Amino acid sequence: MGARLVVLRPGAGTAVQDFGRKNFRALGVPLSGALDTMLLAAANALAGAPDDAAGLEILLAAPDLRVERGPLRIGLAGDLSGVLTRAGGARETVSSWRGLVLREGDCLALKLGCGPACLGFSGGLDIPPVLGSRATFSRGRFGGIEGRALLAGDVLACATAAGGAVAAAPLTDAPGPIRFIPGPQADHFAPEAVQIFLSAEWRVGADSDRMGIRLGGPRLVHTPLGASIVSDGATPGAIQVPGDGQPIVLRADCQTSGGYAKIGCVISADLPRLAHAAPGDPLTFTPVDHAEAAEARKKARDSFAQWRGRIGRGQIAALGEWDAEKLWSENLISGATSGE
Numbered sequence: 001m002g003a004r005l006v007v008l009r010p011g012a013g014t015a016v017q018d019f020g021r022k023n024f025r026a027l028g029v030p031l032s033g034a035l036d037t038m039l040l041a042a043a044n045a046l047a048g049a050p051d052d053a054a055g056l057e058i059l060l061a062a063p064d065l066r067v068e069r070g071p072l073r074i075g076l077a078g079d080l081s082g083v084l085t086r087a088g089g090a091r092e093t094v095s096s097w098r099g100l101v102l103r104e105g106d107c108l109a110l111k112l113g114c115g116p117a118c119l120g121f122s123g124g125l126d127i128p129p130v131l132g133s134r135a136t137f138s139r140g141r142f143g144g145i146e147g148r149a150l151l152a153g154d155v156l157a158c159a160t161a162a163g164g165a166v167a168a169a170p171l172t173d174a175p176g177p178i179r180f181i182p183g184p185q186a187d188h189f190a191p192e193a194v195q196i197f198l199s200a201e202w203r204v205g206a207d208s209d210r211m212g213i214r215l216g217g218p219r220l221v222h223t224p225l226g227a228s229i230v231s232d233g234a235t236p237g238a239i240q241v242p243g244d245g246q247p248i249v250l251r252a253d254c255q256t257s258g259g260y261a262k263i264g265c266v267i268s269a270d271l272p273r274l275a276h277a278a279p280g281d282p283l284t285f286t287p288v289d290h291a292e293a294a295e296a297r298k299k300a301r302d303s304f305a306q307w308r309g310r311i312g313r314g315q316i317a318a319l320g321e322w323d324a325e326k327l328w329s330e331n332l333i334s335g336a337t338s339g340e
Contacts, residue, residue, distance in 0.1 A: 002126060003072035003161075005065045007154040008107070013059030013115075015136040016125055016144035019052060024131050025256045031236060032135040032143065033252050035059075035116055035210065035275035038304060039077050042171055043120030045308050046075025046099035048161060053124025054134035056150070058117045062110035063150055070104045073161035077171070078117025082110035099166040099311075116275055123159025137253060138210075166312040171304075173273045177286040180239060180264040181293055185229055188261035189241070193220045197263060198285060202247070206279040210253040212240075213277055219245030220263070227261055234258040237266035237274075239285075249274060269296035 020033025034040040044053045080096040087105025127134045136144030205214035227243040238250045240260040
């Protein structure tokens with residue numbers, strides 16, 4: 001028998017996510033999965049979960065959980081804090097970037113700072129996959145738990161675990177502009193429009209969601225070719241510019257094809273940074289070529305591997321060895337295969 005947790009309070013914008021559905025985009029099925037796949041990979045590492053485990057992504061408010069059957073390990077990654085009330089009544093302050101062992105009767109009340117954050121679970125959340133993934137796609141109402149965010153009373157199952165607590169330094173994002181590869185519809189934008197895109201400070205719109213980030217700023221004018229194209233493939237990171245001249249950066253739940261001209265595509269190494277862009281935040285962009293994008297991806301992978309290696313490996317080895325080659329073969333940084 002495995003471990004079980006009951007959701008006492010669901011928070012808001014909390015749903016089961018993994019690294020997405022990678023083999024069904026030709027059928028019109030979005031990728032979905034965590035917005036910041038590196039953050040989920042870190043939570044899984046702290047929980048001692050398999051590389052491709054499903055966990056919880058927290059976007060707006062964190063949940064409260066009670067262990068119905070244990071023990072189990074939970075990994076906290078992101079800006080989280082809270083209180084752990086043990087079954088016997090003892091209370092402990094909980095901080096993020098920790099792997100904690102919870103036992104039957106323990107209650108964990110979490111608070112989200114700046115989102116998103118992720119929770120990993122020993123063995124990963126045991127939820128039936130849909131089209132090869134446990135990721136929640138709320139618009140399609142499938143994946144995760146009935147294709148929706150958590151509700152009070154939901155039961156989460158995972159593997160049992162033992163051992164002690166582990167910790168790691170927080171993962172941090174490099175500062176600077178968001179890097180992107182120009183095109184593919186460069187001929188739909190005059191040179192002055194491209195310069196405006198590069199020099200402007202864009203603001204994240206309040207109507208941004210898991211499908212895309214709407215940016216507010218100066219209007220980008222199209223050439224006589226216009227804003228519309230014959231629909232072609234769309235992927236997370238693509239920067240569409242519709243007729244109003246305000247860019248939209250596509251995210252994990254984006255459509256698989258689209259009819260707006262694209263001024264560029266954010267590189268995979270910088271997609272996790274976009275997960276933390278809140279309404280009103282400023283964003284700037286800088287162009288790179290494919291070689292620079294590939295080097296940035298390699299640097300991000302190496303950095304994560306070094307971070308992962310500093311976790312107290314001996315305390316979680318019993319839960320399964322970490323397979324670095326498999327982890328990065330899944331392209332976790334972007335959750336999507338790009339043209340880099």
